[in-house]
Amino acid sequence: MSSTYVAAGIFILFTLITxxxxxxxxxxxxxxxxxYAAGGHVSGVGNGLAIAGDFISAATxxxxxxxxxxxxxxxxIFGIGTTIGWALVLFLIAEPLRSMGRYTFxxxxxxxxxxxxxxxxxxxxxxxxxxxxxxxxxxxSGALVETLFGIxxxxxxxxxxxxxTLYVVIGGMVAATWIQMIKAGLLIGSGIFLCGLTLxxxxxxxxxxIEEAEAGHALGDxxxxxGNYFSDPGAAFSLGLALSLGLAGFPHLMMRFxxxxxxxxxxxxxxxxxxxxxxxxxxxxxxxxxxISLLAGSDTFLDTDGRLIGGPNMVVVHLSExxxxxxxxxxxxxxxxxxxxxxxxxxxxxxxxxxxxxxYAQTIRKGRASEVEELAVSRAAVVVTGVVTVLLGFLFEGxxxxxxxxxxxxxxxxxxxxxxxxxxYWPRLTTWGAVCGGGVGLAASxxxxxxxxxxxxxxxxxxAPIFPYSYxxxxxxxxxxxxxxxxxxxxxxPRGRMERQGSTGAIMADAGAPK
Amino acid sequence: xxxxxxxxRPSRLSAALSILLAGAYAVYIALCMFSPHIMSARxxxxxxxxxxxxxxxxxxxxxxxxxxxYLVLSRRNDDQGARR
Numbered sequence: 001m002s003s004t005y006v007a008a009g010i011f012i013l014f015t016l017i018t019x020x021x022x023x024x025x026x027x028x029x030x031x032x033x034x035x036y037a038a039g040g041h042v043s044g045v046g047n048g049l050a051i052a053g054d055f056i057s058a059a060t061x062x063x064x065x066x067x068x069x070x071x072x073x074x075x076x077i078f079g080i081g082t083t084i085g086w087a088l089v090l091f092l093i094a095e096p097l098r099s100m101g102r103y104t105f106x107x108x109x110x111x112x113x114x115x116x117x118x119x120x121x122x123x124x125x126x127x128x129x130x131x132x133x134x135x136x137x138x139x140x141s142g143a144l145v146e147t148l149f150g151i152x153x154x155x156x157x158x159x160x161x162x163x164x165t166l167y168v169v170i171g172g173m174v175a176a177t178w179i180q181m182i183k184a185g186l187l188i189g190s191g192i193f194l195c196g197l198t199l200x201x202x203x204x205x206x207x208x209x210i211e212e213a214e215a216g217h218a219l220g221d222x223x224x225x226x227g228n229y230f231s232d233p234g235a236a237f238s239l240g241l242a243l244s245l246g247l248a249g250f251p252h253l254m255m256r257f258x259x260x261x262x263x264x265x266x267x268x269x270x271x272x273x274x275x276x277x278x279x280x281x282x283x284x285x286x287x288x289x290x291x292i293s294l295l296a297g298s299d300t301f302l303d304t305d306g307r308l309i310g311g312p313n314m315v316v317v318h319l320s321e322x323x324x325x326x327x328x329x330x331x332x333x334x335x336x337x338x339x340x341x342x343x344x345x346x347x348x349x350x351x352x353x354x355x356x357x358x359x360y361a362q363t364i365r366k367g368r369a370s371e372v373e374e375l376a377v378s379r380a381a382v383v384v385t386g387v388v389t390v391l392l393g394f395l396f397e398g399x400x401x402x403x404x405x406x407x408x409x410x411x412x413x414x415x416x417x418x419x420x421x422x423x424x425y426w427p428r429l430t431t432w433g434a435v436c437g438g439g440v441g442l443a444a445s446x447x448x449x450x451x452x453x454x455x456x457x458x459x460x461x462x463x464a465p466i467f468p469y470s471y472x473x474x475x476x477x478x479x480x481x482x483x484x485x486x487x488x489x490x491x492x493x494p495r496g497r498m499e500r501q502g503s504t505g506a507i508m509a510d511a512g513a514p515k
Numbered sequence: 516x517x518x519x520x521x522x523x524r525p526s527r528l529s530a531a532l533s534i535l536l537a538g539a540y541a542v543y544i545a546l547c548m549f550s551p552h553i554m555s556a557r558x559x560x561x562x563x564x565x566x567x568x569x570x571x572x573x574x575x576x577x578x579x580x581x582x583x584x585y586l587v588l589s590r591r592n593d594d595q596g597a598r599r
Contacts, residue, residue, distance in 0.1 A: 073554075076571035077544060083578045084540045090582055091529035206562040224565035225555035226547035233548035240544050244537065264593060267586055274582045278575040 006330025014338050021178045022171035032371045035172035036103035036353050037258040044265035048272025051256050053180030054346040058339045066312030068288025074229035079281030081243030090270035093248050096424045098257045098266040105251040106358040109423045114431040119358040121435045125416045126251045126354035133408035134347045138393040141340040157393035164344045165386030169379050176345040183342035186335045195283045197323040198290035212293035238474035242413045249412030252350035291319045352381040407449055414441035414476035422484055430488045430496040437484025444479045448472030532581050
């Protein structure tokens with residue numbers, strides 16, 4: 001049986017099931033609460049699965065396996081960074097966020113500050129983080145489907161755009177949650193199965209897997225040593241900061257904590273996400289190492305120069321065909337595309353809610369918009385987001401997806417995270433401090449990315465970068481914190497003084513966590 | 516506009532676990548970058564893996580243990596609060 005037909009069959013089945021769930025979700029009632037936060041009725045376990053489905057993208061499954069295949073042990077810096085990022089979200093963010101907001105990231109940040117400026121700032125923060133990430137996903141999906149199914153890139157982007165619009169317009173957060181849960185189950189199941197097949201090829205002898213990986217790799221015994229991917233400590237620390245703190249700055253991930261009924265459920269969902277993330281990173285590492293010797297010397301998967309056909313990102317796909325045959329290859333291909341749809345659905349809701357709730361209902365209509373009116377604006381925002389996503393997918397065809405993802409992660413860590421953390425824990429934060437901190441973080445991130453190696457050298461063709469690292473977090477994060485704290489302490493406006501004084505005398509309330 | 520009760524502070528447990536994990540990650544990166552000879556050393560007793568891999572897997576495991584510990588202790592604290 002042709003693997004393309006299998007992949008198409010599984011993908012069509014996935015689409016039909018998820019569309020059925022979407023229609024079912026729409027019949028459960030169309031309220032604002034349901035659209036933004038699934039009515040707050042998602043269980044802790046379900047939300048944990050959905051968080052994993054929202055977070056673990058194709059970049060993780062395909063990209064990190066490829067990174068292990070090429071650079072070996074350095075991949076662990078990525079895997080540990082995101083897992084620790086989720087742990088920090090659990091310890092510091094999840095509970096207060098759940099208590100402070102109902103639907104959006106902006107509500108949590110503006111809890112005790114002036115709603116107008118903070119809503120505008122937070123909405124801009126959501127858009128500047130989510131749009132580059134959305135472009136990265138849609139460009140990746142087009143390229144992936146073009147390679148796997150043999151259909152045109154533009155058609156693939158249109159299919160993804162139409163599906164994401166249907167899912168979110170009809171089913172809102174309920175549908176997105178179900179899609180993310182199903183996708184997480186499929187991804188984890190297929191990852192465990194492929195890891196089992198890989199270990200089975202070495203008779204479940206990890207020592208043999210390691211020895212044969214070293215023997216089959218150009219790096220030899222340096223494969224398991226650090227420093228193959230990162231040559232500069234500053235670059236490694238900058239990436240580590242972005243990975244571990246950027247998660248808390250992604251609005252589409254943090255919004256998931258509004259979908260559960262209590263802080264207990266929020267904690268449980270974060271713990272489940274941590275467990276899934278950690279296990280998945282180990283699976284990816286084993287698959288990447290095993291693929292080195294299993295794919296070495298194969299005429300089917302390597303070109304005449306000995307390079308992997310389709311690049312290192314295709315390691316998982318090639319290995320699934322090698323070990324599992326056409327059916328498993330088709331299954332993995334369909335799962336990879338489903339993965340992108342699930343992430344994109346979450347991002348679309350984050351963008352739509354920032355536009356309809358923060359900008360329209362809270363800022364333009366100053367809280368006077370009816371639920372029907374706000375819901376209509378939300379759905380219109382989803383349609384516009386879908387159309388813009390498809391157009392951006394066309395425009396950015398062939399662009400480096402990693403650069404776009406780096407932009408999003410760095411901006412999330414430097415713009416949203418400092419403001420969110422200070423809004424929760426620092427009573428002297430003022431409205432202007434929050435706005436200036438986020439603004440400085442954004443300006444520093446964009447400047448460092450433009451002056452860095454990815455844009456300044458590889459895109460604009462200059463000889464050497466002005467800012468040495470691809471990830472600007474090492475510069476932008478301290479700058480954002482310094483600006484937020486400095487402006488808050490020096491804010492001379494009457495509102496600033498009132499916010500400082502009012503908060504200074506506050507009774508410090510615990511988030512309910514143990515002492 | 517200002518709701519004082521919105522301001523929270525991290526509990527000792529969450530602050531300690533955050534510092535522990537973030538610190539361990541920073542030390543891991545520092546060792547990988549500044550002491551590659553230590554992190555490249557092979558450990559035949561653990562499948563012949565390098566220290567970088569063993570320490571990385573250990574950190575992932577510690578992350579899971581710390582989060583489960585936090586969950587259990589938080590739940591106990593919730594129950595005690597409810598009884599009071």
